[in-house]
Amino acid sequence: MHHAIQAERLVKTYGKVRALDGLSFEVPTGTIFGLLGPNGAGKSTAVRILTTLSRPDDGTATVAGLDVMRSQDQVRLAIGCVTQKISVDPATTGRENLVLHGALYGLPRRDLRRRTDELLARFGLAEAADRPARTYSGGMQRKLDVAMGLIHRPRVLFLDEPTTGLDPEARAALWAEIAGLAADEGLTILLTTHYLEEADRLAATLAIVDRGRVVAAGSPDALKNELRGDAIVADLAGTESLAEAERALGRVPGAREVTVSGRRLRARVDDGAAAVPLVLAALDAAGVRVGAITVARPSLDDVYLRHTGRTFEEEAA
Incomplete structure (x- = not known):
């Protein structure tokens, strides 16, 4: 070529x-x-x-x-x-x-x-x-x-x-x-x-x-296809410990690449729809309040996060 x-x-x-x-x-x-x-x-x-x-x-x-x-x-x-x-x-x-x-x-x-x-x-x-x-x-x-x-x-x-x-x-x-x-x-x-x-x-x-x-x-x-599964993003509503929230999300079966950005938690899972109830239950058990949770297919922002450990939003802040 x-x-x-x-x-x-x-x-x-x-x-x-x-x-x-x-x-x-x-x-x-x-x-x-x-x-x-x-x-x-x-x-x-x-x-x-x-x-x-x-x-x-x-x-x-x-x-x-x-x-x-x-x-x-x-x-x-x-x-x-x-x-x-x-x-x-x-x-x-x-x-x-x-x-x-x-x-x-x-x-x-x-x-x-x-x-x-x-x-x-x-x-x-x-x-x-x-x-x-x-x-x-x-x-x-x-x-x-x-x-x-x-x-x-x-x-x-x-x-x-x-x-x-x-x-x-x-x-x-x-x-x-x-x-x-x-x-x-x-x-x-x-x-x-x-x-x-x-x-x-x-x-x-x-x-x-x-x-x-x-x-x-x-x-x-x-x-994007290199990133297996879905991305789950949880925006926290309270002022709970981010470290505790991250640990709670990490205990969800199948959750991986757990990261924290501000008051936002991210993780990759194989099946986003099936994982949402488990994520909410794990965070609730840890006393972590969730304001919103979303599921999305892999994006270029996820690719950037995978390779740099940061999101574009963090770079722009």
Whole structure:
């Protein structure tokens, strides 16, 4: 299988902070790949290296078959990059933003006009094309930003936290556009995100990053299927001893991987529905009051918890 991106043992240190600590992953050509992890995990540092904006202290990387340190100019022509911060010029129109961006790549005028019209139509921006971008909603500005990254028909597109700050409706709309790009244009897309649902929905394969290293990699379904059974989550209503509550839950037959996060208990069981009465009885016998209890199939948050001992909620706190 051909790989559009290959990163091998990347290391990057800023002072005493080791942002990347031997990061390695591969992205198959023509797929959406998710680089998943909380803020500070090393995702943006990896993207900066792969897009030639930074150099690693150690390790190697190729994008579209080109070495990111030896062939920087060629890499920049082969990629599109949409950063966390929207790069749209609010004072100019949507059309002008696209034309200016395409001119920077030296696109012929006729091709640029055709490509601009094509992208405006694709992203639903044709009617707003001649309005200043400052009049666009956040979702429209982000769509325009992605279109700018595509103006020169790159082989690889980097989307760094593309839906941060968008409302749920705008986020869902952009998800649909991203999925369509991979299907319709055969692009390879590297998507960095800290939204679990985003990675689960879009990525064919992904890598979960923790403290500069890949701790798990594979398809979302394969990673979740590694976690046998169901997850039970109990939110405690009282101020009882967490240690006693954890011990009580650990005594439930079949309960494993018992963890505590704040006033929340988690455990894995083979059959969630059958285990709920046993969990409630065990906690009640220990004098632990439960405010709510839920059962769910394995999620990417459970995968992260398995490999790091922490949940995404704990990382965000």
